[in-house]
Amino acid sequence: MPASAPPRPSPAAAAAAKPKSAPQKAMEKLGLLRDIDLALHLPLRYEDETQITPIGRTREGDTVQCEGEVIECRIETRGRRVLLVRLEDETGDLLLRFIHFYPSHQKSMAVGQRIRVRGELRHGFFGREMVHPTFKAVQPDTPLAEALTPVYPASAGLPQTYLRRAIASGLQRADLRELLPQGTVPSSLPPLRDALNFLHHPPPQARLGTLEDHSHPAWQRLKFEELLAQQISQMQAQRERALLKAPALRAKPGGLVERLLAVLPFGLTGAQQRVSEEIAQDLALGQPMHRLLQGDVGSGKTVVAALAAAVAIDAGWQCALMAPTEILAEQHFKKLIDWLEPLGLQVAWLTGSVKGKARQKMLDAAASGAAQLVIGTHAVIEDKVTFARLGLAIIDEQHRFGVAQRLALRRKLASMDLEPHMLMMSATPIPRTLAMTYFADLAVSTIDELPPGRTPIVTKVFADGKRQDVIEKIAQEVAGGAQVYWVCPLIEESEALDLNNATETHVELVDALPGFEVGLLHGRMPPAEKAAVMARFSSGEMSVLVATTVIEVGVDVPNASLMVIEHAERFGLSQLHQLRGRVGRGAVASVCVLLYTGPLSDTGKSRLRAMAETNDGFEIARRDLDIRGPGEFMGARQSGAELLRFADLQEDSLLLQAARRLAPQLLDKYPEAAQRQVARWLGSKAEFLKA
Template sequence: MPEADRKETSAANKPKSAPQKAMEKLGLLRDIDLALHLPMRYEDETRITPIAEARSHEGEAVQCEGEVLECRIETRGRRVLLVKISDESGAELLLRFIHFYPSHQKTMAVGARIRVRGELRHGFFGREMVHPTFKAVVEGAALATALTPVYPASNGLPQAYLRRAIASGLSRADLGELLPAGVVPPTLPALRDALNFLHHPPPQARLSTLEDHSHPAWQRLKFEELLAQQISQMQAQRERALLKAPALMAKRGGLHEQLLAVLPFGLTGAQQRVSEEIAQELALPQPMHRLLQGDVGSGKTVVAALAAAVAIDAGWQCALMAPTEILAEQHFKKLVGWLEPLGLKVAWLTGSVKGKARQKMLDAAADGSAQLVIGTHAVIEDKVKFARLGLAIIDEQHRFGVAQRLALRKKLAAMDLEPHLLMMSATPIPRTLAMTYFADLAVSTIDELPPGRTPIVTKVFADSKRFNVIEKIRDEVVNKAAQVYWVCPLIEESETLDLNNATETHAELSAALDGYVVGLLHGRMTPADKAAVMAEFTAGRISVLVATTVIEVGVDVPNASLMVIEHAERFGLSQLHQLRGRVGRGAVASVCVLLYTGPLSDTGKSRLKAMAETNDGFEIARRDLDIRGPGEFMGARQSGAELLRFADLQEDSVLLQAARRLAPQLLDKHPQAARRQVERWLGAKAEFLKA
């Protein structure tokens, strides 16, 4: 074996260090990855402040230097290392270490000169710092010439190691300008200059513009990223326009009209409008890629059923996929009730369907006799074959990973066709996000609730009022024959969290409501047991249902008029809104009680305040976006990577508009530059935007 090959093989087989593994976990694999891993804050190590003049406001650090006068361990309940230093001003500074090692004492021995940095406070013994950073220096040792970056890291990845790796990657990375002249706004710096500045800002740089990302260097990165994202979206849109899909025409007097005739209710104006939008797009020979959004209880399921009727009437199959078995079963029961009387065959496919029953369903999907297949993620398994899949409907689309959505689209690959795709969400998406994350996606919105729905009153109580809430439950059950949900955030998942789990709450309510049935529903139960409990609750034989968030979506019990959400501060805003939507589904006045345990964080206060002030899902979504930011709101984590790392869709709307205007020009006139722009900034994430 040649010497060079032997060295390469040896390097490949060498075990990776903990920092190397941690860097891989953070996705820091290429030089460009390192160059784009930006500091989350900076430390100013460019100046020494005399101890006598040292001041620091809360959260701010100051750097001092001096000679160690005293280094001793004090034991008062616990061991504390106390180090006293003094500088040329004659002033003294006490350093206090609660966690320390023998090496600390060695470095800070009496007579040593050390440089320390930390938050200064005035304690009982004068000026002091608790757990400052420190290092031994010689008198006159050089100071840093730029602000010191502090990077997002993880366990096993020291800042010093990460700084060296990033500096090395930054020097090697290909940061040449990819965009033609005139594309980048003239007020923004070159990309390499922007990155060098952000990694090593000079001492005179205004920290405020770095931390709020308003500095021109930050603006350059945001512009580049938004442009790559818009190019990718537009490219996906153009590629989809070249794809072929079955043209599904609604027939006069066909299943679509027959279903409308047998429904026990009339459609709202909004339902009629979105049904027509969907039917018009299904009739085209290009694949529909549409998001159907509407608030909790707005009637998305019947719109989906009407779309399925169009597809089936045209001679094609339809698949409907839901994230949980409870929700899938809810759909199954509704759609069977509506469609089977019209002569349609509906198949049921989830993980709990086993053996011969499962094989029967698989055969029915494969030979086309099952015109509609409803289920969970089991629908997209490789073993599931469709004879002619024309329409795929995904409910609560944000609960599925991107790879799962892509897999469903590939079910027609053998026919060189794509199924039409209808995604549904009860988490309304603000317009800016829909236009950006779903630039290639048509959006239909049901912005009207069916008549007869009573507004839900939301009340917020501290956990100290728990007894009063239980009394209110007793009144609802005994005097009004109503039904109640009590939702708990955990079920025996963590001993470290001081939470009442569902089991304890079930026992507490059972004792308080002697003579009435209190049910229990949680994620560890078998699907059959869950279904049995839900059936009892739906039939009215269970008065109070204690549950974890397995009842978050899809459950429809009109007689349930009271919802109690325990530890409401631990739920996200959209999740709280989804849970609240389980009541108020009939004509009975309904109440949602949010029980919280203090002290509340600012985020917790904002969530509970929003819930108390509005029932409007679109307003809830807007506030949720303000609280969480676009990455988390869109469920980007489910795709394994946040799609936008630097830009903020609300704050950077001017840059977004520029990127949206420039993207088609680059694709048309400079396709190579457009492709390289997407590769640099999105890499493999570009695939996610196509889902």
């Protein structure tokens, strides 16, 4: 019996099996997968190819389009090979200079060929010239473009011509029907399809200024749509969360909370008492708490977290505390063990460096419920880590975690059809506009009072030329018994950044400070070695600690009164503020020295100026938002999802307010339209907004 022929693949399967071209792969990398993705991939800028400027009327510095006949085409080989093409029209001639070229260039621009070129005009030794202009062969009757030519964000392997064709095609196919009921869109804004067609292909008379600063009504429509989808998603998350169940956690009279307060070696500030009560009220409810505890560096968030944990444990449930680095997790571990173990509680320690039998012991303690508190790093959310009764999850420095990681921690109680309460902590205060937008369903508690005894920190900014003066100052300080941090941004040589690394600085300071111990701490050291170095510095045996940003958060050495941050221009503003907060923890007046290497960018100048002008974490956060946008506050960067592409929180506050008013109306009266709006604009990113 003859073998039957194999079934022929379907056209779709055949297309899927076909290897992808470089441009297709580049488009996938940019997230250009759906027609709507292509329609929403908007130009960075525009080129005007709608008119020809006679060569004789061009002016130096102008970017113009000219057309003429090639009268000379030759390769010059003095020094490096250069293709020189002379173009002529009835008003004058123009030299085109190509340093990088192919044989096809010579064919396209052979003598006698008519070509159209576009580039920046300059005056060279041989008169008017353009270097590497765009060009194409034309006929005398070849029509001009009817709209401005878009220039899109692209990447290597993705030519503009390919991208323009793909976007024009996607724009035609995309479903751009109006989803919003009539009368709900501000009357000053155009229909969505009109807005997108205009932005992709603006007419020659369009005012480029309003396109480039995104103030044109077409841009405003896109921003409104995006903000509306985001607000709907947030309000939806808030409503869904209100339907979820969580364990009701109430402290017992005379129980663990009161016993903890009795053993603390200090009294609570008024702000700490207030936020502790806010958290306790949330925990007592049968729905999941979703609260952000924010307070400036050194305001005492750890003790508030300990009191929240005590409430959960007193009610018979477990608590997990997750920190972004092992050093910070260990700092919490030491404090909480000191406070809680004398009260008879078992605290488990879980990080990537805990291995073998020790790790299994911790896992068993969490799974059985023997460990009432589990402290660690990302290891806490691994699938193998199970809890008997996880009632409260505390995440420190929440902006350092991806929202996907926060979602994973929330799922630890899914088997009981419950959610743990969630307390997120941050020493990077959230500006009000950001809280309104990204944290619409988040309750915020603020510790706005520093514990007594904290001294203000004086910040000084010096160019790197003053380095030796700074080292001499350090020698005086350590001779008087002070301790010093010196922070470096790199730990090994980099060809891209000409910076002194931590190792070199360590050697330099060892030589400059004979008789004093100078330690080195960086991220690649084994955990045990890091712990040993930190212990010597904390105990006062070590005078100077040269470190990378592993000491950014949580490290508490009251005797350290001088902080030097080398190449301060390389750090973000909130990171500089966090680092500065490592000093000023004792009664001694403290100084933070910012050493920079010029020339400074405008952003670098803004950061250093802000640091010198204020110690207020809220003001620092506001300026930081102005400088770098909202991504990192959310932890959005780690999720891979840029949550706002078009709108700007500061500039578009009126649109945001309009979206906030409309979102609940749509959810109540037009739920299907609301769902379609979220799907179109956010897709899978909506899940991240619920974290």
